[in-house]
Amino acid sequence: MNDVIALVGNPNSGKTTLFNALTGTYQKTGNWTGVTTEKKVGEYKKDRNIKIIDLPGIYALSKYSADENAVLEYLENSAPKVIVNIIDGTNLERNLYLSFQLKRLNIPMVVAVNMYDELERNNIKLNVNKLSSFINAPVVPISALKGTNLDNLITESTKAIQGEFGANLDDNQIYKHIEENISKIIDKKPTKAEIFTQKADKILTHRIWGIPIFIAIITLIYFLSINVGGYFGTYITRFFDTFQTQTSNSMEKIAVTEWLKGLVCEGVIAGVGTVLSFLPQVLILFLCMSIIEQSGYASRIAFNLDRFFRIFGLGGKSLIPMILSCGCTVTGLSATRTIESPREKKMTVFLCPFMPCSAKMAVFGWFSSIFFGGRAIVATFMYFLSILVVAISGLILKNLKSFKEEEGEFLLEMPTLRVPPVKDACAVMWEKTKDFTAKAGSVIFIVSVALWILLNLGISGYTYGVVEDSFLYYIGNAIKYLFYPLGFGNWQASIAVVTGVLAKEAVVETLSIISIEAQTLFYSEFSVLAFMSFVLLSPPCIASISMAKRELKSNKRVATMLLFQFASAYVVAFIINGIGYLASNDLLLSLIVVIIIMSLLILSIVFLRQRKCFNCTSCSKGESKCQRNTKRNTI
Amino acid sequence: MLLSKLQFGEQKRVQKINLPPKIKLRLNNMGLTEGVKITLIRTAPLGDPLEIKVRDFYMAIRKNLADKIEVGEL
DSSP: OOEEEEEEEOTTSSHHHHHHHHHOOOOOOOSSTTOOOSOEEEEETTEEEEEEEEOOOOSOSSSOSHHHHHHHHHHHHHOOSEEEEEEEGGGHHHHHHHHHHHHTTOOOEEEEEEOHHHHHHTTOOBOHHHHHHHHTSOEEEOBTTTTBTHHHHHHHHHTOOOOOOOOOOOHHHHHHHHHHHHHHHBOOOOOHHHHHHHHHHHHHTOTTTHHHHHHHHHHHHHHIIIIIIHHHHHHHHHHHHHHHHHHHHHHHHTTOOHHHHHIIIIIIIHHHHHHHTTHHHHHHHHHHHHHHHHHTHHHHHHHHHHHHHHTTTOOGGGHHHHHHHTTOHHHHHHGGGGOOSHHHHHHHHHHGGGSOOHHHHHHHHHHHHHHSTTOTHHHHHHHHHHHHHHHHHHHHHHTSGGGOOOOOOOEEEOOOOOOOOHHHHHHHHHHHHHHHHHHHHTHHHHHHHHHHHHHHEETTEEOTTOGGGBHHHHHHHHHGGGGGGGTOOSHHHHHHHHHTTTOTHHHHHHHHHHOSOGGGGOSSHHHHHHHHHHHHHSOOOHHHHHHHHHHHOOHHHHHHHHHHHHHHHHHHHHHHHHHHHHHTTOHHHHHHHHHHHHHHHHHHHHHHHHHOOSSGGGOTTOTTTOHHHHHHHHO | OBGGGSOTTOEEEEEEEOSOHHHHHHHHHTTOOTTOEEEEEEEOTTSOSEEEEETTEEEEEOHHHHTTEEEEOO
């Protein structure tokens, strides 16, 4: 029978880092709370018979949250051979609370004191023997990151047996017991990293500078992605251009039929090549987002912006999935699992897809280079536009009946700031590259073939390059009227928007297969912006929709979500395009646009007003039925 | 005295947590128990949440909770 080792510990104690080191695999890690939301199974890389289970981080076994329930359920029902309780050596006191609770489960346990290297560096003495007798379990000091002492940990684990039960303590006695003994086990003093963190936080969460610094960091990230990434991207473009010409030439030599040459060169190579040329931009954005998480800055963003987002019914726990969504919406959505309040969760799932994920970066990069002279400011604008839309949508959703519920409380650990490990940065880049190329080889490839066929096939068969006879032309023309008010009512852009729902990279792919002169599709910079914001706000990809379905657990809710996202995309694109009309001095059109925007605004204000009932004496429902008032009284 | 009314850097001892059992349990689980030493570190740029230090680690807590936590002399 296999030996099963379960990793249990506080959030951010390094369970997943240990899991990765033991199994030699790559699972997402981060220097903040709640990165692991589901249990992961792996095999010890030096002995495949030993199974390792990574569980979500928990503070206690009190059945308080979904995570705690999941861990407790697993430990009670699956009865692993041994629990490896991983504790953060720099924060023993709190971590040991869980250790005492785990001891009660009657499962053999080994305690792994992580970040032991940091203790040594700071000259903090930990008495391993005393700690071991204190909790009555073998203690192994390790460094999950550096891979120190891990073999020893496994050896200890495989021979671990249920030890004598130590002090049988009630929950409320545990802390007292720890407090009384902790000074004999460790000589506590602040680490250098902690002192540094406090100094840095003075700036990063400064009353005046905190938010400007956040804005500056985001601007810098987009600048790096668009400009530096774009620079490397041109080499990939050049490679594919040459490759396309070469292939075309050699195919001509061996007299391949016209349509096959077209399919391979103008369809597959052009389509997949265009998407792949954005790999550097996507990679840089993704890397920056992972640095934000790995360093611990993500918690500072949540801390800085919580109050702001709370105005819109969001904040706290819903900020974490949103920050994650800036890398990849699918990851962000999976992080919504830790949100306890159903309202907050539903709302977060609805709004996460608005965030500019790295795939949208390909679209922004393409448009910036063609229309805005490679200026990164447009992409940055998109980032803040998405925040604005999230805020407004939050405000609207908050006032809808089905989203009404009491506000969840917010407790967030502020982890010590750390330099992100180079090893992890490389792993992140490598995983993303694999991911991205796999996508290019599957979804993007299929879309390329399908688009090319539709573009070159009409009712009478192969069109010989006469686009006006093709199916794609007919389809595009049928739906283009929908997009007239948004400023891109032509068949090419319409098709691009539709394929964008499959995967956002498909937008640039489509445009590169259909038309060479993208400039002809848009009459002004505003219609380009309208198009970009529609792409930003419409559902990001098939994978994210299926993830949303997993979290929402209802087809009806997914349908509502999609409708909501399309509607938001439409309205925002319409407004941006409208502003464009105004700017173009066309009086009649400007007036129409102004009237429409005004009436929309008034309608929404009236709509919001109706829902507000701060003062219950004027509310016809009476105090007992007024949800808002009961909500206010709960806390 | 209330936790939310402390000066930055001031250390006190938690006397009473006047919150519903569920939230209190969660605070306890994270180490914020009655009788523990607590320090107010700072507030966020918009005045809320607050950052506190308890049992050698730092955490953010919203003002509405901090308003219900009574602290007293060490």
